[in-house]
Amino acid sequence: TIGVATCGRKEVVNRMVADIIRQSELPDKIILAPIDKDRDVGELNLPEAIRGRVSVLDGPPGLTAQRNTILKNVENSSGIILFLDDDFVMHKDYCKELRSLYQKNNDVVGVAGYVIADGINSTGIEYDEAVSLVNEFSDLASERLKNNGTTNGCNMSFRLRVIQQSGVLFDEKLPLYGWFEDLDFSAQVARFGKVVNTNRCVGVHLGHKSGRTSGVRLGYSQVVNPFYMWKKGTMPFAEMAVNVGRRVSANLIRSTYPEPWIDRKGRVRGNFRAFLDILTGNDDPQKILKF
Numbered sequence: 001t002i003g004v005a006t007c008g009r010k011e012v013v014n015r016m017v018a019d020i021i022r023q024s025e026l027p028d029k030i031i032l033a034p035i036d037k038d039r040d041v042g043e044l045n046l047p048e049a050i051r052g053r054v055s056v057l058d059g060p061p062g063l064t065a066q067r068n069t070i071l072k073n074v075e076n077s078s079g080i081i082l083f084l085d086d087d088f089v090m091h092k093d094y095c096k097e098l099r100s101l102y103q104k105n106n107d108v109v110g111v112a113g114y115v116i117a118d119g120i121n122s123t124g125i126e127y128d129e130a131v132s133l134v135n136e137f138s139d140l141a142s143e144r145l146k147n148n149g150t151t152n153g154c155n156m157s158f159r160l161r162v163i164q165q166s167g168v169l170f171d172e173k174l175p176l177y178g179w180f181e182d183l184d185f186s187a188q189v190a191r192f193g194k195v196v197n198t199n200r201c202v203g204v205h206l207g208h209k210s211g212r213t214s215g216v217r218l219g220y221s222q223v224v225n226p227f228y229m230w231k232k233g234t235m236p237f238a239e240m241a242v243n244v245g246r247r248v249s250a251n252l253i254r255s256t257y258p259e260p261w262i263d264r265k266g267r268v269r270g271n272f273r274a275f276l277d278i279l280t281g282n283d284d285p286q287k288i289l290k291f
Helices: 010-022 063-071 094-104 127-136 160-166 181-192 215-232 237-254 264-279 285-290
Strands: 002-006 030-034 054-056 080-084 088-090 108-118 155-159 194-205
Touching (some): 010 030, 063 080, 063 181, 088 127, 108 127, 108 181, 127 194, 155 160, 155 181, 181 194, 215 237, 215 264
Parallel strands (some): 002 030, 002 080
Antiparallel strands (some): 080 155, 088 194, 108 155
């Protein structure tokens, strides 16, 4: 089952779902979890081969809540749930390779695919360019699995049996864009088996800029969310410190000559607000809902 949480990007998600027709092996189901069905999805114009596989669910807003809506409505406990961002373009053999990986590796409970290009680090990648990039990736290399216990939220999958038996859900205390919700979730699942990165499930993340959170909110989450995860036990202190330090440093350095697509000054303000809240014991990931 492919699960997609989406918000305010009707054209993007429609194109993404229609693109799944390129898969050499189609998924059994595709579940969309928008905030508002009409605004975020609308009337899907899909190829007949996948039209009957798609369902659109109602549920509370926020990335973690929307993904939980998907998990609570998946019935096949013996299957795989593949979470994709609504601007992710898969290689034609992605689903085929993913099925094969889980079938061959019974100890694997989570998988992150290989992102060959990520538009989040630039102005973004156009859909046609992304399709060209994955089509050029015709010869997949010999399989290499890296057991590092983490996933990339734009394309990550898990064994449903493990999730349903353990009761693991996405932490809804990480609101809105849910910064690091992927690492928090995969850390919980990794207690029950291997969470690996593979080089054979390939795709491109377009990095579409609409529908994302503000610079101040994101800056706050960049500091407070890892701190919250450290206290919770899903992120080691050293990893938390490195992640926070790397992003705060980047925001400070680049705020003098920011990229046009990034609100660096807003992120810096959010970073410092987060540090102040941590020092005074008032830190809470959900405070961004009041910004």
